[in-house]
Amino acid sequence: MYSRRAVLGGLGLTLVTGLAGCSAISGPDPTVVGTEVDGGIDSLLGDTDIFVTVQNDGAAGDVDVTLELLDSEGTVLLDETQTTDMGADERKRVTFSVDVPEGTDDLRATASPA
Known part of the structure; x- marks a missing residue:
């Protein structure tokens, strides 16, 4: 016959193992770590490539x-x-080829799980 302590200890180990398994199946955790404008920030007009670097x-x-x-x-x-x-x-560079509208003064890039 099992003691209460043995049953509770086994239950705790099962719970911790189950939670560890959940973290392994969790999704991406992306963060934007950099942006770069082809030709520099002063070229923010017309057709421009903007590079966003994302770290997962x-x-x-x-x-x-x-x-x-x-x-x-x-x-x-x-x-x-x-x-x-x-x-x-993984770290990845994503390229946006955009037609920058007149009046653009700044840019903002974000990343999130899809």
């Missing part, structure tokens, strides 16, 4: 990378999203 510190999976171009008051003038497949602990 989570499991492999699809990641949505969003680029927003803003005017001087923070109004979004252009909003584009690309979905990319990322491996676990």
Whole structure:
């Protein structure tokens, strides 16, 4: 016959093992670590390539990378999203080829699990 302590200890081990398994099947954990404008920030007009570097510190999976171009008051003038497949602990550079609207003063890039 099992003691209460043995049953509770076994239950705790089962719970911890189950939680460890859940972390292994969790999704991506992406973060934007850099942006670069082809030709420099002063070339933010017309057809331009903008490069967004994303670091995935989570499991492999699809990641949505969003680029927003803003005017001087923070109004979004252009909003584009690309979905990319990322491996676990992978760093990837995503290229946006955009027609930058007149009045663009800044850009913002974000990444999230798809």
